[in-house]
Amino acid sequence: xxxxxxxxxxxxxxxxxxxxxxCTYSNSAxxxxxxxxxxxxxxxxxxxxVYSSGNEDGRFTAQLNRASQYISLLIRDSKLxxxxxxLCVVNGGSGYALNFGKGTxxxxxx
Amino acid sequence: GxxxxxxxxxxxxxxxxxxELRCDxxxxxxxxxxxxxxLGQGLEFLIYFQGNSAPDKSGLPSDRFSAERTGGSVSTxxxxxxxxxxxxxxxxxxxxxxxxxxxxxxxxxxxxxxVL
Numbered sequence: 001x002x003x004x005x006x007x008x009x010x011x012x013x014x015x016x017x018x019x020x021x022x023c024t025y026s027n028s029a030x031x032x033x034x035x036x037x038x039x040x041x042x043x044x045x046x047x048x049x050v051y052s053s054g055n056e057d058g059r060f061t062a063q064l065n066r067a068s069q070y071i072s073l074l075i076r077d078s079k080l081x082x083x084x085x086x087l088c089v090v091n092g093g094s095g096y097a098l099n100f101g102k103g104t105x106x107x108x109x110x
Numbered sequence: 111g112x113x114x115x116x117x118x119x120x121x122x123x124x125x126x127x128x129x130e131l132r133c134d135x136x137x138x139x140x141x142x143x144x145x146x147x148x149l150g151q152g153l154e155f156l157i158y159f160q161g162n163s164a165p166d167k168s169g170l171p172s173d174r175f176s177a178e179r180t181g182g183s184v185s186t187x188x189x190x191x192x193x194x195x196x197x198x199x200x201x202x203x204x205x206x207x208x209x210x211x212x213x214x215x216x217x218x219x220x221x222x223x224x225v226l
Contacts, residue, residue: 032211043201043217044153087152096166096209098143102152 003027004090006101014109017078021104023071023088032091033064035073037084038103044087047073078108112136114218116202122224123192131187131221135204141212142185143205144177146198147220153201159185160208192225199223 006023013019025033033050048055050062050071061074071088085103092099115134123129135142144156155169159179170176174193179185189196199222203215 034214036215043219044215045217046214049214091209091211095168096158096160096212097155097169098209098212098215099155100145100153 002101003092003099004088004101006086006088006104008102008104010105010107012107012109013078015078015080017108018074018076019078019106020075021073021086021088021106023073023090023101025069025071025088025090025099027090027092027099028066028069030069030090030092032098033062033071034089034098035060035062035071036087036089036100038087039084044100047086075106078106080108080110082106083108114202114204114216116200116218116221118221119219120222120224122226124226125194126191128188128190129192129223131189131200131202131223133185133187133202133204133218135183135185135202136206136216137183139204139206139216140182141205141208142179143203143215144185144187145201145203147201148198156187156200158209166209189223192223194225197223197225 035047036044037047038044054063059076088101142159145153158166174190177187199220201220203217205212207213
């Protein structure tokens with residue numbers, strides 16, 4: 001089983017739509033969780049950290065369910081500029097590696 | 111301020127040659143990571159440095175791969191006797207806070223390696 005699994009998509013949504021991405025992780029000892037964003041042929045950049053109580057940053061909401069080992073990202077009022085690949089990232093528990101999912105591709109259309 | 115700098119940005123080499131990839135992390139960042147990303151694939155962890163030591167080398171795919179870091183700053187990833195399957199983008203990232211509960215990773219733009 002892969003460390004971090006995501007639906008690759010692509011998700012094609014119109015501007016203004018709400019879209020949700022999910023991610024599951026295999027290591028129950030993991031302590032740190034993040035969503036990164038990667039534009040085409042660019043390096044990944046941190047979108048937001050994910051906290052146990054859930055957290056919001058503008059139009060973005062992240063949630064963590066430790067019991068189910070599941071992380072989600074909700075994007076409200078999608079913009080054209082949100083088109084990118086969204087990477088779920090989880091630390092490996094006792095190891096030092098941050099494990100990246102393969103990413104979910106989002107395309108927001110006019 | 112300066113971000114993470116990687117060189118070369120592009121490298122084309124022949125199978126069997128050795129290559130060196132360089133990473134200059136953000137000044138003061140003690141944690142440094144190397145990842146690689148093959149076409150259409152996710153990021154694959156290679157190695158983690160804390161200062162000059164590498165407590166986690168678990169991702170290095172074979173003994174052809176090695177890395178070092180000097181002065182708690184610049185890191186070099188060396189691939190010996192390159193193979194076509196080594197073709198990928200090699201990404202370096204640094205973080206202010208050391209692992210395992212590291213903070214935000216700041217990535218360089220990557221070194222795109224093509225092995226012919």
